[in-house]
Amino acid sequence: MADRLDVASLAPGDRANAIRELSGSVVNGRAEVDLPSDPNRQQAYATTSALGSVKVSEIGWNVTRIRRTDAPVDGYMVPQILVSIREAGVSQFHQAGRHGVIRAGDLMVLDNAKPYEVLFHGPVRGVLVSVPTHILGLRPSLLDRITAGPLSSERPAVGATAAFFTRLARHRGAAGKADTALFAEPSVDLIRAVVTMVLYGDDLTRRLLNDTLLERVQEYVRLHLADPDLTAERIAAEHDVSVRWLYLTLSRAGITLGEWIRTQRLEECRRELASPVHQFMTIEAIAHRWGFAGASHFSRVFKAAYGVSPRDFRWGRSGLSPETKHPRQSTLDGPP
Numbered sequence: 001m002a003d004r005l006d007v008a009s010l011a012p013g014d015r016a017n018a019i020r021e022l023s024g025s026v027v028n029g030r031a032e033v034d035l036p037s038d039p040n041r042q043q044a045y046a047t048t049s050a051l052g053s054v055k056v057s058e059i060g061w062n063v064t065r066i067r068r069t070d071a072p073v074d075g076y077m078v079p080q081i082l083v084s085i086r087e088a089g090v091s092q093f094h095q096a097g098r099h100g101v102i103r104a105g106d107l108m109v110l111d112n113a114k115p116y117e118v119l120f121h122g123p124v125r126g127v128l129v130s131v132p133t134h135i136l137g138l139r140p141s142l143l144d145r146i147t148a149g150p151l152s153s154e155r156p157a158v159g160a161t162a163a164f165f166t167r168l169a170r171h172r173g174a175a176g177k178a179d180t181a182l183f184a185e186p187s188v189d190l191i192r193a194v195v196t197m198v199l200y201g202d203d204l205t206r207r208l209l210n211d212t213l214l215e216r217v218q219e220y221v222r223l224h225l226a227d228p229d230l231t232a233e234r235i236a237a238e239h240d241v242s243v244r245w246l247y248l249t250l251s252r253a254g255i256t257l258g259e260w261i262r263t264q265r266l267e268e269c270r271r272e273l274a275s276p277v278h279q280f281m282t283i284e285a286i287a288h289r290w291g292f293a294g295a296s297h298f299s300r301v302f303k304a305a306y307g308v309s310p311r312d313f314r315w316g317r318s319g320l321s322p323e324t325k326h327p328r329q330s331t332l333d334g335p336p
Contacts, residue, residue, distance in 0.1 A: 003025075003046075003047070003048045003049075004045075004046070004047045004048075005018065005022055005044070005045065005046050005047075006044075006045040007019060007022075007042065007043065007044045007045070008043065008045070012039035012040050012042070013039060015039055015042040015044075016035055016039065016042060018044070019033060019035060019042060019044045019061065019063065020033045022044055022046055022061075023063070023066060025048070026046060026048065026055075026057045026059060026128055026130070027066070027068075027080075027082060027112050027128075027130070028055075028077070028078045028080045028082075028112055028130055029068065029077035029078065029080075029112050029113070030068070030077065031066050031067060031068045032065075032066070032067045032068070032069070033063055033065070033066055034063065034064045034065040034066075034067075035062075035063055035064065036062060036064065041062070042062070043060075043061060043062045043123065044059075044060070044061035044062070044063070045059070045060050045061070046058065046059045046060075046061075047169070049168070049169070051168070051183045051184045051187055052183075052184025052185075053131065053132055053135050053184055053188075054129065054130070054131045054183075054184050054187040054188065055129070055130045055131075056127065056128075056129050056165055056168050056169050056187075057127065057128045057129075057130075057169070058126075058127055058169040058170070059125070059126060059127070059128055060123070060124070060125040060126075061123070061124065062120070062122070062123040062124075063120055064119070064120055065117065065118065065119050065120065066117070066118045066120075067116070067117045067118070068112070068114075068115055068116050068117075069115055070115045077112070077113060078132060079111075079112065079113040079132065079133040079134070080111075080112045080113070080130040080131060080132055080133060081109060081110070081111060081112075081130070081131050081132075081133055081136050081143065081191065082109070082110040082111075082112050082128060082129070082130050083107060083108075083109055083128070083129040083130075083131075083161070083165070083191055083194070084102070084107065084108045084109075084110065084126060084127075084128050085106075085107050085126050085127040085128070085129070085161075085162045085165060085166060086102045086103060086104055086105065086106050086107070086108070086124065086125075086126045087104055087125045087126045087127070087166070088104050088123075088124065088125040088126070089103075089104070089120070089121070089122055089123055089124030089125060089126075090102070090103050090120075090121040090122065090124070091108075091118055091119065091120050091121065091124055092118070092119040092121070093108050093110065093116070093117075093118050093148040093150075094116060094117040094118075094119075094148060095110055095111065095114060095115070095116040095117075095147045095148040096111075096114065096144050096147055096148065098147060098148040098149055099148055100148055100149050100150040101150060102150045105152070105153045105162075106150045106151060106152060106153065107150075107151040107152075107153065107158050107161065107162055107194070108148065108149070108150055108151065109143075109146050109147050109148075109149075109151075109194065109195070110147055110148065111133070111140075111143055111144075111147050112130070113133070114147075116147075116148070127162075127165050127166050127169045129165050129187070129191070131187065131188055131191055135188060136188060136191060136192065137192075138192065138195060142195065143195070146194075146195050151194065156240055157190070157193045157194050157196070158194060159240070160190065160193075160216070160239065160240065161190045161191065161193065161194050163238070164186070164187070164190055164216055164219070165187070165190075167219070167220065167223055168183060168219070171223040183215070183219060185215070186212040186215035186216055186219070189212045190212055190216075193212070210249070213239060213241065213246075213249050214249055214250070214253055216239060217235060217239060217246065217249070217250070220235060220238060220239070221235065221260075221261060221264065222264065225261070225264055225265055225268060225290060225291060226289060226290055226291060227291065228291050228293070230261060230291060232246060232247065232257055235257075261291075262301065263305070265290045265291050265292065266301065266302060266305050266306075268290045269286055269287060269290050269292075269298070269302065269310070270302075270306065270313070272286050272289075272290075273286060273310060273313055273314045274313070274314070283295065283298075283299075283310045283311060283314065284298075287310075298310065299311075
């Protein structure tokens with residue numbers, strides 16, 4: 001479940017307090033927030049989703065400064081590592097004697113329990129990821145060496161991390177609650193990979209990225225099931241690996257890419273065929289919506305998987321319960 005807020009729906013006099021509460025929520029602690037003096041110009045929106053212990057917030061606002069002083073950590077403050085991914089706008093970060101400017105495509109890491117200051121040069125838009133410091137499990141001395149330093153998306157770990165979290169923020173409604181919880185562990189691993197990249201170089205980072213490749217590929221496929229061009233070449237390119245390495249990674253987990261994509265698509269088609277919300281959509285339209293090129297091919301694959309035609313399944317003449325969770329493995333060798 002995602003929490004949403006857009007202060008445009010509030011009266012101008014109520015916006016400042018709402019933005020300050022929003023800031024405290026996304027940075028997981030109290031901080032001073034400076035805003036445009038004219039309430040009619042104050043803008044902010046955010047959507048926050050929980051991935052287990054990790055929070056991902058898509059944010060756009062025109063605050064001018066956020067600052068945490070050296071006040072002690074209290075019961076309201078949960079020590080977190082904040083990963084800011086900038087999509088538009090420019091910000092200047094200061095923490096632990098370090099400072100840097102991030103622009104579109106850059107990434108920045110902050111420790112929310114220590115003093116920091118962020119200056120915004122006009123409206124900004126981006127994604128903010130927070131993970132409890134104790135779950136990240138890295139020594140404070142290591143974190144102090146990375147905070148407030150801009151990281152370019154040209155680095156493999158930064159690019160992979162930015163793409164992963166931006167997709168999650170954009171497609172937060174495409175994954176179910178159970179799937180969303182599965183993203184927590186690769187999320188933490190990717191943040192560790194970013195820290196490792198800065199401290200120890202790219203070779204070790206690539207090994208950490210390989211450790212999360214399976215989860216990231218599965219997440220990517222689930223979010224793009226409806227795309228008809230969801231090929232191995234596209235998936236490999238999105239994750240900066242060769243097609244051969246992609247297939248090898250999946251085979252180690254007992255997954256055949258084409259069969260797995262087809263099974264996921266069939267599950268979505270089965271769900272929509274059983275839903276009264278989609279009762280006026282044709283079977284062909286539902287099949288096409290989830291990446292099947294033709295009705296006859298879809299009908300054959302669906303019957304091979306569930307033992308019943310899509311038409312009979314929809315109208316219940318087979319007696320198959322809509323609650324059936326898993327199709328039998330298809331023996332077809334055609335494309336997904």
